[in-house]
Amino acid sequence: MPWHASLDLHYQSASGRTTLQHRHSGPLRILKSLYPEGQGICHNVVVHPPGGLVGGDTLDIGVRVDSGAHGLIATPGATRFYRSNGPEAAQRVRLQLAAGARLEWLPLETIAYPDCMARNTLSLQLEAGAECLGWDVCALGLPAAGEPFVRGVLHQQIEWPGVWLERARIAADDTRLLDGPVGLAGQRALGTLWLASGTPRESEAREALLEAAREALGSADASVFAGATSPDARLIVVRALAPQVEPLMAAFQAAWARLRRLAWNTGAEPPRIWRV
Numbered sequence: 001m002p003w004h005a006s007l008d009l010h011y012q013s014a015s016g017r018t019t020l021q022h023r024h025s026g027p028l029r030i031l032k033s034l035y036p037e038g039q040g041i042c043h044n045v046v047v048h049p050p051g052g053l054v055g056g057d058t059l060d061i062g063v064r065v066d067s068g069a070h071g072l073i074a075t076p077g078a079t080r081f082y083r084s085n086g087p088e089a090a091q092r093v094r095l096q097l098a099a100g101a102r103l104e105w106l107p108l109e110t111i112a113y114p115d116c117m118a119r120n121t122l123s124l125q126l127e128a129g130a131e132c133l134g135w136d137v138c139a140l141g142l143p144a145a146g147e148p149f150v151r152g153v154l155h156q157q158i159e160w161p162g163v164w165l166e167r168a169r170i171a172a173d174d175t176r177l178l179d180g181p182v183g184l185a186g187q188r189a190l191g192t193l194w195l196a197s198g199t200p201r202e203s204e205a206r207e208a209l210l211e212a213a214r215e216a217l218g219s220a221d222a223s224v225f226a227g228a229t230s231p232d233a234r235l236i237v238v239r240a241l242a243p244q245v246e247p248l249m250a251a252f253q254a255a256w257a258r259l260r261r262l263a264w265n266t267g268a269e270p271p272r273i274w275r276v
Helices: 175-179 203-218 245-264
Strands: 004-014 017-025 042-047 058-065 070-074 079-081 089-097 102-106 110-112 116-126 131-140 152-160 164-171 189-197 225-232 235-242
Touching: 004 042, 004 070, 017 042, 017 070, 058 070, 058 102, 079 116, 089 102, 089 131, 102 245, 110 116, 116 131, 116 189, 131 152, 131 245, 152 189, 164 175, 164 189, 189 245, 203 225, 203 235, 203 245, 225 245, 235 245
Parallel strands: 004 058, 042 070, 058 089, 070 102, 079 110, 089 116, 102 131, 110 131, 116 152
Antiparallel strands: 004 017, 131 189, 152 164, 189 235, 225 235
């Protein structure tokens, strides 16, 4: 029987401290709040005990961040879309930031297993002065286990209405997309990192952020192909391809640290779960 799990997170700020209120339905949980950077930034880990989704399963995650609050969300493991006998599995994430709020959305990768039928969507809403730093990373198949992505379909979408839309249908039999030079060029890990701001940045500030991201990517493993762009005055985007997910994730963590320091004048304390 398919599972429908939901998790609603609400970050609030009072007297310089960010706190989290949450409620859940089904097998989706939040671990305790941690404050490794002080009371102003609340770190949390989202846990999905089953470990993956099969056909018909749905995960709904909604995050609201009030003015002045700063939340950071990570996961302890990958989101796994397992094989399906027909029905589609879905993960839907909604991030809503009030004026002056900050949110970091830093899950581990999504793995599209052979024969999956999957849909992975994320939507952003940012008021003036709000900022969101996050990423979406996907691995196609299980190359280390000798199980390539030879069957199945993954739908991917990131949307910030009126500003940004990324949409893809990745089908295992679409060799022009998977292996063509203007597609994935044979790579099986792909990722998008963003720094979104509800208020447009001046050109000089955007160039400084782009340069910081490019410097971080320049020290990445040679197997990672990546670039940084600013398609809108409110948005910095980094895209990357790699044969496997580990070097891509390391490159994104380096870019995250550089962008965070420059954009927010904060340290780059990684979530504890990255060190487990």
